[in-house]
Amino acid sequence: MSQYGTQYLPRMGAGPSVVIAGGGTAGHIEPALAFADAVMRLRPDARVTALGTEKGLDQRLIPARGYPLELIPPVPLPRKPSADLLRLPGKVRGAVARVREVLTKVDADVVVGFGGYVALPAYLGARRRVPIVVHEANARAGLANKVGARFAARVVAAVPGSGLAHAQILGIPLRHSVTTLDRGALRVEARARFGLPADGPVLLVFGGSQGARSLNTALAAALPGLVHEGIGVLHAHGPGNTPAGSDVSGSAEAPGASGYVGLPYIDDMHLAYAAADAVLCRAGAMTVAEVSAVGLPALYVPLPIGNGEQALNARPVVDAGGGLLVADTALTGDVVLAELVPLLKDPEQLAAMGRAARASGHADADERLAEVVFGVIRK
Structure with a gap:
């Protein structure tokens, strides 16, 4: 049995199905889309699906780049862990359920999260079902990525010192x-x-x-x-x-x-x-x-x-x-x-x-992250 549970079975004979979670602000969306572009350059047979909400820039930026957008209920994130987060209030439970519907619909092979209020329900919905890769762009990790990193297959970061243990330093995926x-x-x-x-x-x-x-x-x-x-x-x-x-x-x-x-x-x-x-x-x-x-x-x-x-x-x-x-x-x-x-x-x-x-930069971060994700899928 896979470490991700019995429901994770990699598809045979088809390109990878990659789900990206980085909605809300351009700072979360743009790295996710740059990574998605790299996936498609390296694996034209791949399928990329984006998770987002009706808030923020998701509906403006993601479809314009040619990627299907699946909407989930927005989940406001506290700045620090709280009792409400640990109890998974109704909004979180609803968002997690919706994420699981999408993962089944697209036959997901991996979830790649970039932080923000879309990433947390994506991580929780994928846990024990689909492998997770976490990317942290900022010098200090946010709450969603701190949670996701606890059960991710791989964790990568833009710069050292993000606070995420065992993070590989790759830089930030940027537009080609x-x-x-x-x-x-x-x-x-x-x-x-x-x-x-x-x-x-x-x-x-x-x-x-x-x-x-x-x-x-x-x-x-x-x-x-x-x-x-x-x-x-x-x-x-x-x-x-x-x-x-x-x-x-x-x-x-x-x-x-x-x-x-x-x-x-x-x-x-x-x-x-x-x-x-x-x-x-x-x-x-x-x-x-x-x-x-x-x-x-x-x-x-x-x-x-x-x-x-x-x-x-x-x-x-x-x-x-x-x-x-x-x-x-x-x-x-x-x-x-x-x-x-x-x-x-x-x-x-x-x-x-x-x-x-x-x-001082990492101009190849998009394709290096794509290779990390492909390695997780193969493993």
């Missing part, structure tokens, strides 16, 4: 368009796409899908100085937020006339990376992984909430010489100018920091 990006080859096209100046350094600023108030405020204060120094700015300020270049960005017909381009959201992030020479950003796990993978120096400003994991996410890159770290409370326009203007005006330092950033 990011890990294979040739910034130099796309530079001219990318700058034309965003209406940025063809020549001179460009700073990319973003703070997540909703923007980041402290980054926006500091950039607005620094923008006249950046423009004066001939530095272009591509700024994703977030929906509903005011562009930082309201006073200097030129006319509506020529939004990049001053070198500043402000957008609510950037869909083609690979082109944004190709257009840029350095980045001002938060330090979420996906952000750090992508920025370092494409070889861009960055000024990381960790989000000052939670247990400090964003600062820990950026620390390996900063220690390697590929980035700088500034506390959110210390970020001002003057700090932006003091830290980034000398860097952006020094091509040799930009290149050296870019090489250090790239060397």
Whole structure:
């Protein structure tokens, strides 16, 4: 009998059926989808099914990438283990039952979880039925992955020190368009796409899908100085937020006339990376992984909430010489100018920091994780 119970029988003569659980936020969904893409590149006969809920970005992001989405009831997670969690309240029981229906429906060979409120019921539903692989993207593991790691076949993490015992360090699965990006080859096209100046350094600023108030405020204060120094700015300020270049960005017909381009959201992030020479950003796990993978120096400003994991996410890159770290409370326009203007005006330092950033990353994490999962299925 398999260690996973009598109900787990690998299918014969067919590609693997892989169930991914990483819904809710882009930080959970994007690594799951990058991993799914790698599975399909390596095993075109595979089937990948995603678990998600009606909340979050699941229904927007997952079907758009071509993967079937099976909805389960959302389960709010406490920050720490509690008596309610141990007693499996009704919402958890309902979600677990729904997960088991899906696993039977798709004849699942493995469940691969990436944390978040979809992962916990996925782990509980798969336990003793289907083998589990846990991936932790952050420097400190969340509750769902702490639970799942207790009975997973394999545990992998992006960086050391996640708190998950015996975790193999693989990095974060990233989109193929990011890990294979040739910034130099796309530079001219990318700058034309965003209406940025063809020549001179460009700073990319973003703070997540909703923007980041402290980054926006500091950039607005620094923008006249950046423009004066001939530095272009591509700024994703977030929906509903005011562009930082309201006073200097030129006319509506020529939004990049001053070198500043402000957008609510950037869909083609690979082109944004190709257009840029350095980045001002938060330090979420996906952000750090992508920025370092494409070889861009960055000024990381960790989000000052939670247990400090964003600062820990950026620390390996900063220690390697590929980035700088500034506390959110210390970020001002003057700090932006003091830290980034000398860097952006020094091509040799930009290149050296870019090489250090790239060397600190794990561009092949998607396919390495896929091989781990295939090994679990074979075993």
